[in-house]
Each structure stands twice: as C-alpha cells, then as structure tokens.
Amino acid sequence: MKLKLSLFGITKEIVGSSELELTAPDTQSVAGLMEQLRTQYPKLRDLTSCAVAVNSEYAADDYQLHERDEIALIPPVSGG
Amino acid sequence: MKLKLSLFGITKEIVGSSELELTAPDTQSVAGLMEQLRTQYPKLRDLTSCAVAVNSEYAADDYQLHERDEIALIPPVSGG
Amino acid sequence: MLIELTDQPIDVAATIAAVEAEGAGAVNAFIGTVRNQSTGRPVVRLHYEAYDAMAVHQMRLVAEQAQEKWPMLQKIAVVHRKGTLEIGHVAVVVAVSTPHRAESFAACQFIIDTLKKVVPIWKKEEFEDGQVWVAAHP
Amino acid sequence: MLIELTDQPIDVAATIAAVEAEGAGAVNAFIGTVRNQSTGRPVVRLHYEAYDAMAVHQMRLVAEQAQEKWPMLQKIAVVHRKGTLEIGHVAVVVAVSTPHRAESFAACQFIIDTLKKVVPIWKKEEFEDGQVWVAAHP
Numbered sequence: 001m002k003l004k005l006s007l008f009g010i011t012k013e014i015v016g017s018s019e020l021e022l023t024a025p026d027t028q029s030v031a032g033l034m035e036q037l038r039t040q041y042p043k044l045r046d047l048t049s050c051a052v053a054v055n056s057e058y059a060a061d062d063y064q065l066h067e068r069d070e071i072a073l074i075p076p077v078s079g080g
Numbered sequence: 081m082k083l084k085l086s087l088f089g090i091t092k093e094i095v096g097s098s099e100l101e102l103t104a105p106d107t108q109s110v111a112g113l114m115e116q117l118r119t120q121y122p123k124l125r126d127l128t129s130c131a132v133a134v135n136s137e138y139a140a141d142d143y144q145l146h147e148r149d150e151i152a153l154i155p156p157v158s159g160g
Numbered sequence: 161m162l163i164e165l166t167d168q169p170i171d172v173a174a175t176i177a178a179v180e181a182e183g184a185g186a187v188n189a190f191i192g193t194v195r196n197q198s199t200g201r202p203v204v205r206l207h208y209e210a211y212d213a214m215a216v217h218q219m220r221l222v223a224e225q226a227q228e229k230w231p232m233l234q235k236i237a238v239v240h241r242k243g244t245l246e247i248g249h250v251a252v253v254v255a256v257s258t259p260h261r262a263e264s265f266a267a268c269q270f271i272i273d274t275l276k277k278v279v280p281i282w283k284k285e286e287f288e289d290g291q292v293w294v295a296a297h298p
Numbered sequence: 299m300l301i302e303l304t305d306q307p308i309d310v311a312a313t314i315a316a317v318e319a320e321g322a323g324a325v326n327a328f329i330g331t332v333r334n335q336s337t338g339r340p341v342v343r344l345h346y347e348a349y350d351a352m353a354v355h356q357m358r359l360v361a362e363q364a365q366e367k368w369p370m371l372q373k374i375a376v377v378h379r380k381g382t383l384e385i386g387h388v389a390v391v392v393a394v395s396t397p398h399r400a401e402s403f404a405a406c407q408f409i410i411d412t413l414k415k416v417v418p419i420w421k422k423e424e425f426e427d428g429q430v431w432v433a434a435h436p
Binding site: 172184194262 | 330
C-alpha cells in the first residue's frame, strides 16, 4: 500500500522534505514502518527518540497502518 | 511608662479606636502588655491569636518594651 | 524588586512585565481575586485593611527570603491592594522570573503562602446579612 | 477553555483575563519566554515549528486531563506561539483559575510539564555559529 508521511523539525531535515510518500507491505505496523524508514534514512537512528502519530494521536508500535491514515513522524518535542 | 498602640481589623473594633495610649509598668514585656490588654478588653481573649509588632517586626513574648517603640496589635492576618 | 501596597486597582500586566528579564525563560504569576462566595455563603464585597508600613516591610522580607532560597530568581514583584474590593477584583499579584520553570512555581507559591501568614493585612468579608473579619475567631 | 496555536505575538494579559471567573479566587499563570542563553551559549533567536492540527489537539487533551485531575478548575487557557521568536518574546502562556490557590499552582504546572512532553512543537535554537534542534539528539 501507499503511505503518506508528514515530517517536522529534524526529521524534515533528515528526509529533505516535509512530506514523504512510500510503498509499504499491505500489513505494516508502526514499528515496521520505522524500521523501513531507518533503513532508508540511517540518520533517523541517531535521534533520541522518534514516535509516530496517526490521525493526531500517538500510535503504539503494533498499530496496523491504513492507506488513508494521516501519519507523521514525531521526533523529540521541545515546545514551551 | 506610657505606651502608644496602633490597632487594626478586629482589634480596632474591640478597642473602639485605631490608637490606644496606656500606662504600663516601667519594665513591661510583650506578654505582660497582652495580659494587661486582655484584662481591659476581655474580647481579645476570643481571638484565634494576637501577635504584637514592634517597629514593624513581630516581637517575642519576652521582648521588653520601650516608651518610643512603635507598637501594634496584629490579630490573625488574612491578606491575599 | 517591586513591592507595593496600593488602594488603586492593580495592573496585572504591568506587574508581570516588571519581572521580565533576558536571562529568564520562565515567569510564574499568582493572581488572587475576590470570589463570589466564602465557605458556601455569597460574598457581596471585601474590605482590606493594612498596617501600611509594616505590610510593605514584611512583603519585602518575604521576597528577600525567596531570593535567598532560590538564588537563581531574576526578579520579584509583589503587589497587594487594600480598601474595598468587589467580586472579581484583583487583591494580590505575585510574579517571579527564573531561568527554568520549576523554580518559578516553587518560589511564587512560597511567596504567596508566606505572605498570607505574616503580612499584616486584614480582610473583612461582607455578606448580605453581616460582616466578618476572616480568621479572627477560632 | 482557550486553546490556541498562533504565529502572532501572544497577548499575555488577554490570555490571563480569559480564565477570570467569579467563582475563582486564584489564578496561576506560567509564561515561557525566550532566554538569551542555552546551557551557557548565547542564543540569537528561536524558531518554533508545529504540527498544527495535532498540536492543538494535544494541547486540548492536556487541558482535559488537568480538568479531570482537578475538577474544581474553573477555566483553562493554553496559548503557544510558533515561528521565529527573539530574546524576551513569549513562547507559551498557560493560565488556570481555581477557587483556592494550591490547586492553581498544581494544575498550571501539570499542564506546562505535560505540554512539554507531548505537544508536537519543535524548537530550533539559533546561535552565532549554527542552529540546533533542541533535544533531537542524545
């Protein structure tokens, strides 16, 4: 399936774009997606952490992604 | 000696005046003054507490008063 | 350090602005206002009376104690009002600035908590059917 | 409940005024400003980036959690700025009102502490000789 990701902060710099489209296996978990991304963008491995948000909520590692999910990478937040 | 006291809040109401002049023994402590006042104004006994300030500082019970001290009764404060 | 006792309305924004500092990343402000009730009874208004000279002196002592406990405090403002206050009026503002936020909360809370114990200001609550000096009697 | 993410300067006074309530005797406000240094290095300015929709959603969730933990909370305001901020500029304001003061401190601190953990906003510190995304790397 095709997934579309939004990127912010340091992940936007690592990927070089604020959006990323990629092809994933038809059943892909959050953890699987992260592994896929870390292979493609090794610098993601250097981050303190990187969460995944689906439809504005933090998603668990075993969450199964869907093609229409609004997915975003959430590197360590630093608001305030 | 002659002592002059400033009164505020409920003590002003009990004494009926914002200032009080009284004659005290030449050596009079804060505790002695309070006993003298409680005899003259028994309603002071009903208060939760009543401190004495001398020259804008809280005075200990055994502080010996002087004629020129700026003395005030401090019933329970309730600012804020 | 801004320490003030006033019979005029307190300018909250100005009081908070008074603690701004370039080395401060955190400002905490406590604002005490007149509630419409006290232990369930509707309050009409409040009357604050102060022993002016001692109140200002004690407010300053409290601020100095805070500065000693939290040396990283950048600036402190303590402004208390006296006179007659209606519901919603601001009775007191405490504002502090610190480099990091945890100390701003702790120092501001220390100041208002201590102020309420030691500063000679008295509050009379006016109800529909009478008036009571707060905390005067057990 | 006032929840806002804005690229305009935050009106601190208006944000605090938004939590005024006749049943509230206490307002606590936290104001986060841009410091002139970070771990000893002089900071020139900050750049805040946000995942707008999720940030507003998460700010609201934090406020709702506070409301659940402190049911006596009267009103809550959380306003965060994004974009480029100079030294002294206000980055975030959290304000809450409660009947009594202890809860105002606790709830306000909970909101800012939690906000800093969960709300997707990222801060890039600009120094004379480079830029760093805060907390990105160990």
